[in-house]
Amino acid sequence: MRGRREGLGRRGGLERLYPDDGAAFQVTAGTLWAWSAYQQVEASTDAPFVPSRLYLSLRFAVSTVSAWVSGEYEVAVGPVGLEVTYAVVPFAAPALVSGVPSGSTFIGLSIGAPVGPKVIPVGSRLTQRARQSGNVAAVAIVGCVSGYDGGAVPLGYWPYGERPHLAGVHAAQSRCLPSGGVLAVLAGTAPTWGVWTEVLAAAGADLLVWGATIHYVGAVVAQQLTTMEFGTGAAVSEQARGRLAFPGPGYCTAGVQSLGRPVVVKKGERLVVRLKGTTGRTWQVKVAYEEL
Secondary structure (H helix, E strand, C coil), rough: CCCCCCCCCCCCCCCEEEEECCCEEEECCCCCCCCCCCEEEEEECCCCCEEEEEEEEEEEEEECCEEEEEEEEEEEEECCCCCEEEEEEEEEEEEEEECCCCCCEEEEEEEEEEECCCCCCCCEEEEEEEEEEEEEEEEEEEEEEEEEEEECCCCCCCCCCCCHCCCCCCCCCEEEEECCCCCEEEECCCCCCCCCEEEEEECCCCCEEEEEEEEECCCCCCCEEEEEEEEECCCCCCCCEEEEEEEECCCCEEEEEEEEEEECCCCCCCEEEEECCCCCEEEEEEEEEEEE
């Protein structure tokens, strides 16, 4: 009976991120399909952890030679020398590109991919490594693992079942906010969150908030990890509902990322977001959702 009532969205169960609090660990993919060395992402998980999604940002160096690369990014678990593969996801993009605009030196690409779920025990060490098909060390990756503490995932919001939703029963319409513009959101310097910024004063219908975009307007920056929370509620009583990550290698800090499961915002509720990151800077934000 519980399975029948399992829903598409959810109202609670904040994601846990590794790394968090602005830590950004960049790995350079090995060439000609040789793995890079493992790089530690987390020394010891502090609770049983169920991964659900990987957030990756890739930086490809630009040259006047035209070549495409394919590659793999791996998350592993275990002590030094005894790492065991947990998840591997593919990527493909131009690493060496001809005909790019004058002055361009890098191409950035953001990826969000589902992983697991398989419980990682408390006290586990998490690492990352990567490899790619090209013969030039031109691919840099910053990754972040999203999941849930406690060895379990949150229950779905049963009024919106996945099967009827995909069948069009809810007549969902894809939308984004702000329409025709961006929302300037000042990130706090991790571990401090920035203030909640209003996206929508009162939802006109139930919403499924599934993701967001961010980009930074200004001078180039070093590798970053920016975290976003979606919340609902009146001013000074906001409640966090969902969390996602925007990793970024040096010079590539824009991205589009999505939650593993959308957040339900009820009709009449106020929708807000807040950010924290490696550095406190103002980001340009757009929020993506389905209106039901």
